[in-house]
Amino acid sequence: MACTLIETTKLNAVDPHAWLADTLAGIPDYKITKVDDLLPWRWNA
Numbered sequence: 001m002a003c004t005l006i007e008t009t010k011l012n013a014v015d016p017h018a019w020l021a022d023t024l025a026g027i028p029d030y031k032i033t034k035v036d037d038l039l040p041w042r043w044n045a
Contacts, residue, residue, distance in 0.1 A: 005040070
């Protein structure tokens with residue numbers, strides 16, 4: 001599953017390390033209704 005997430009970030013021209021670090025750091029404060037915002041193709045650095 002981790003490989004799939006990393007490859008998805010690469011396909012969407014997103015730095016995998018930056019995306020993963022930001023996503024993991026933000027999960028505790030995120031509302032479940034906005035979880036789609038964390039997907040690689042919607043993520044903004």
